[in-house]
Amino acid sequence: MNIDFITINEIRIAELQSDTIEINNAQDALELIMNCKYQDTDSVIITAAHVHPVFF
Numbered sequence: 001m002n003i004d005f006i007t008i009n010e011i012r013i014a015e016l017q018s019d020t021i022e023i024n025n026a027q028d029a030l031e032l033i034m035n036c037k038y039q040d041t042d043s044v045i046i047t048a049a050h051v052h053p054v055f056f
Helices: 026-038
Strands: 002-008 011-017 043-045
Touching: 026 043
Parallel strands: 011 043
Antiparallel strands: 002 011
8 A cells, every 4th residue: 555645735635546455444444544644634535446345
């Protein structure tokens, strides 16, 4: 898993970059969000391909 950081109009955004499913449960999602928050981001971008279908 790689997280790219983008700044647009002084808004810091984290974008998850991965070829695999990274979020399998609520704990995985929470850890990703808190990791990004710790790195002072305002938003997180993930795609459905990063989230296990049973998560929904």
